[in-house]
Amino acid sequence: MLTALAVVRAQSLFATAMLSGAFSLLSALLFVTLDAVDVAFTEAAVGAGISTVLMLGTLALTARFERPATHSPVIPLFVVFVTGAALIYGTLDMPNFGDPNAPAQVHLAPDFIQNSPHEIDVPNIVTAILASYRGFDTLGEVAVVFTAGVGVLLLLSGLRHRRRRQGKEDS
Amino acid sequence: MVKEFGLDWTFVIGHLNYWLFIILMMTGLYIVVAKGNLVKKIVGLNIFQTAVFMLYISVGKVKGGTAPIFPVDMNIDPDVLYSNPLPHVLILTAIVVGVATTSLGLALAVRIREEYGTIEEDSIQKIDRDTCLQDANLHSEVASEPR
Numbered sequence: 001m002l003t004a005l006a007v008v009r010a011q012s013l014f015a016t017a018m019l020s021g022a023f024s025l026l027s028a029l030l031f032v033t034l035d036a037v038d039v040a041f042t043e044a045a046v047g048a049g050i051s052t053v054l055m056l057g058t059l060a061l062t063a064r065f066e067r068p069a070t071h072s073p074v075i076p077l078f079v080v081f082v083t084g085a086a087l088i089y090g091t092l093d094m095p096n097f098g099d100p101n102a103p104a105q106v107h108l109a110p111d112f113i114q115n116s117p118h119e120i121d122v123p124n125i126v127t128a129i130l131a132s133y134r135g136f137d138t139l140g141e142v143a144v145v146f147t148a149g150v151g152v153l154l155l156l157s158g159l160r161h162r163r164r165r166q167g168k169e170d171s
Numbered sequence: 172m173v174k175e176f177g178l179d180w181t182f183v184i185g186h187l188n189y190w191l192f193i194i195l196m197m198t199g200l201y202i203v204v205a206k207g208n209l210v211k212k213i214v215g216l217n218i219f220q221t222a223v224f225m226l227y228i229s230v231g232k233v234k235g236g237t238a239p240i241f242p243v244d245m246n247i248d249p250d251v252l253y254s255n256p257l258p259h260v261l262i263l264t265a266i267v268v269g270v271a272t273t274s275l276g277l278a279l280a281v282r283i284r285e286e287y288g289t290i291e292e293d294s295i296q297k298i299d300r301d302t303c304l305q306d307a308n309l310h311s312e313v314a315s316e317p318r
Binding site for chain 2: 013016017020023024027030031034035036037038039042043046047050051054055057058059061062073076077079080081083084087088091092094095096097098099100102104105108109112113117123124125126129130134137138141144145147148149151152155156
């Protein structure tokens, strides 16, 4: 939470990248306390690791500092407060934290927990659901990642070539 | 029914987690809307995204529950309470997709920097406006030339 607020203030983009890495690591710790160890794994590896590396790579290719804002932050603040108030109003109907009788807990989850030992025989229920019950979902995810990879390659493929050509024109 | 704005402490404590995540979400949204730097906007988007993940995971938590992993010998004790594994699966997928979008956004930022020489939103807008004006002038000159 504090790291997020620091990100708002920091002018140096390098500091921003580092703070977002720290934020991911802290959120991974939170996931462990909320029993989601697999998610914590992924968040620590992907959020704190790969994202930070990507950020640093981008910073190396672009600018290190951001310019201070030129227009006033009143309208964004207003928008943010209205949205936040609406969302908090929406949570008033939600079940209490950790309630075992909440609607999210009583329909699908007991089925998965009871049946996956016989049907899939994998100790980790999350793995069983990810790879088997929701296998098509994971296939779609792989497709998304592949598309993103192709997109990044297409966007950046000419970079070195164009740089070299520019260097020749300059000299 | 619970008193929503009174001093019903079980209600307040039970919903505090949602409210904290919403504040975090709004911090991310503020960065996206108010900051002009494209890389910073992507960081804000990441914060927003992580807040949504936290919201989902906290919905799946069961009080007194443990991580949804059976013992390795598969001797399952029926008394053990497990947290809901379904949100975990969904969020695992979402994290990976989130990184894919982040990398695509950063690649776009690099490309924009290459083309415009800046990643600040207002300078990009200014350059765009200038090019448009030049274009318009050029075309009006061409149109007004005598045949």
